[in-house]
Amino acid sequence: MNGTIKTIFLLVVLPAILAEALLVGPWVAERLLRWGARWLPEESRQRYTEDWLGELDAVPGSLTKLGFAIQVLLRVPATQRALTDRDVLWVLVAKRLLASGGAGLLMVVAMVLLRLGSQVGGNPERARAFERLFRQGLTRPPRRARRRSRSLVPDDRPWQDRPEFGTGKYQRIERGEDRDLPDSVLGKVLREKWLGQNEE
Amino acid sequence: MTLQTLAILKVLLAKPLVPRYGLDISKEAGLQRGTLYPALARLEKAGWLTSFQEDIDESAEGRRKRRYYQLTGKGARVARQVLEAETRRLSLPSFVPGPNPSAAGT
Numbered sequence: 001m002n003g004t005i006k007t008i009f010l011l012v013v014l015p016a017i018l019a020e021a022l023l024v025g026p027w028v029a030e031r032l033l034r035w036g037a038r039w040l041p042e043e044s045r046q047r048y049t050e051d052w053l054g055e056l057d058a059v060p061g062s063l064t065k066l067g068f069a070i071q072v073l074l075r076v077p078a079t080q081r082a083l084t085d086r087d088v089l090w091v092l093v094a095k096r097l098l099a100s101g102g103a104g105l106l107m108v109v110a111m112v113l114l115r116l117g118s119q120v121g122g123n124p125e126r127a128r129a130f131e132r133l134f135r136q137g138l139t140r141p142p143r144r145a146r147r148r149s150r151s152l153v154p155d156d157r158p159w160q161d162r163p164e165f166g167t168g169k170y171q172r173i174e175r176g177e178d179r180d181l182p183d184s185v186l187g188k189v190l191r192e193k194w195l196g197q198n199e200e
Numbered sequence: 201m202t203l204q205t206l207a208i209l210k211v212l213l214a215k216p217l218v219p220r221y222g223l224d225i226s227k228e229a230g231l232q233r234g235t236l237y238p239a240l241a242r243l244e245k246a247g248w249l250t251s252f253q254e255d256i257d258e259s260a261e262g263r264r265k266r267r268y269y270q271l272t273g274k275g276a277r278v279a280r281q282v283l284e285a286e287t288r289r290l291s292l293p294s295f296v297p298g299p300n301p302s303a304a305g306t
Contacts, residue, residue, distance in 0.1 A: 048237075050253070050265065051222070055233075057263040058223045071234030078238035082245065 025062035029069035036073040041084050048079070204231055205239045206286060209279040212249070212269065216276045219252070219268035240269060248275030 033056060037049040052072055059068045080086070207229035212220065220228075226236045243249040251269045258264055271279060 047267075051267045052237075054253075054264040054266040055222045058221070058266065068233050071232055072237065073234075075234035075238055078235075079241055082238040082241035 022062040025066045026056075029056055029065040032066075032069040032073050036069075036076045039076050040080055044083055201282060201286075202239070204229075204235050205243065206283065207231055208236070208239055208243070209248075209271075210283060212271045213276065213279050213283065216271050219270040221254075221266040221268050225269065243275070244269075248272060248278060250275075 030053060033052040034049055037045045037052065040048055052069075056065055056068060059065045208225055208231070211225050211229045222236055222240070223233065225231075225240075226233050229236075240249065240251075244251060248271065249269050250272050251267050253265050253267050256265055
């Protein structure tokens, strides 16, 4: 029984699938190229669709046409970068995920949901606004990197001008109530030993 | 400059006055078809290449119009300089391994 099924598959189903693939290959290739061109900047879409379809006609063979379309599709991000000096959105997403892991994933999921929501709602203007926001968020360095860069660059501004001004600590410094060392038992000992400040 | 770009320039510089279309260039340069278009877009943006769509009757020819690429005057000049520089760089004597002194005594 098992052998019969295998024989039917090899003699009937597989050739039928292959024949179908050969028939629909050029159609799929054309669809893929048109879809790939949609990722390019608006002013170049028409041109590249025509160019690629023109080249597709010069490729012989059904499966070769499909191969050509896949090759072009894989290089669409590079073409987009060459045309605009900007990354395609999903390349930005991948970079962001690699750079900031879990937090990045949460942000990406939230933004994708918002983007999809606005698309489903049929509001293209809002969808574009979300995309701009999304792109901004993705190109901004992760918070960890921003913190690190702040600590590496010495801040020469007077403390009143620093972004932290206004927090409780700086308000206490301003009133002369805060000390550099913590107000704990250890802090008191250290103040006595190192700074010669006597609490009593 | 990437090797792909150099290969494209070499093909176009071989016959600078003859316009070539994408597949023709990729075949002669030995490049994968996908890698061609980003490089062509960069070169065209830099003003090294110019392109035009052929003027044919699609139904009579039985195929769609192709885009042809050709080096501009500036492109041909700079491409020649770049290719010469690269050829010089790649044929530097430092790339040829020298005689092994330890092997001389044996």
